[in-house]
Amino acid sequence: MVNKYSFRLLVFISMALIISCTQSNDSNEIEITEVTGSGTDNNSKEFCSDFTVSQEAAAEFFKRAKPISFKQLHDEYDYLPCYSNGTARIGSDSCTWEIRAGNTGELRCGTTVEHFACDDCLDAQ
């Protein structure tokens, strides 16, 4: 009898934990709310003239991209002068994002900046 109740209690706790974890993950999802513009570093307008990122492409990028360290960003990726940027929401936090033509991106929420990379998330231009 005790074992039967214990088993049901265990199942209940497990389900509650799963639901709680799922909800917690949902609140960490990056929701791209707007593309606000695009630009270039060092007046590279000609080189960057083809580079655009739609709201859907930005959402797909951050969905599939992996977080990387600053060292990885510097050593393993090309930091191209062409970028698109916009706004995003993570749970109740308002953030800004930037995606660069070299398959890198960043997310700024307050004073926290996270770097991302995705080798095959950006469409050919």
Added chain:
Amino acid sequence: MSTLKQGLLLDPKVTQKVFSGIERGALNKINALVIHQTGANTAQQTFNSYAKGGHGAHFLIDKKGAIYQTARVTQKAYHVGKIKSKCYETKSCTKVQLQSATQLLFQKGVSYSSRIGSLHHHEKTKPYPDRFPLNSDSLGIEIVGSYDTLKKQYEAISPLQNSSLKWLINELYTHFNITSADVYRHPEVSYKMPSEASSATW
């Protein structure tokens, strides 16, 4: 004046701290120097990274201006990355060179990463100094300095660090047949954050 022995720059000003894990095969010819900033606040953070292997440079100048040799000058280190087109960047291409560079840089239906990958392979076939330096013909000098991700700016290089950089570069001028025209900041050569080494002077 310093001496060179078995790839080591011997001088009381240079502390030997070679990490064999960042040495990547014989470096037979040195045509140029590339100046970098570490993106870290202390030399130790870079040493910890070098101890694991991977990317690295030949020399490191710490916050107080102390110079460390971290790879032998007879060995390649991975410090450059994919190179840009020198003639395109300096607006000195011949008509044919400009045609080749623009064909690769503005290739329709191809991602930017593929474009600059193709450009790198194209540039590699040129002799120096018609192209920017590669890992296979240059030495890298790292200067310790953090990167402010909010301001997107590397820390300013201190007078002590610049003084050591100047001394080191002058020593390397005397050991190799290079001049000030052969010294580059990392973002000149490859696609990196524009402020890296921007406050370096020599």
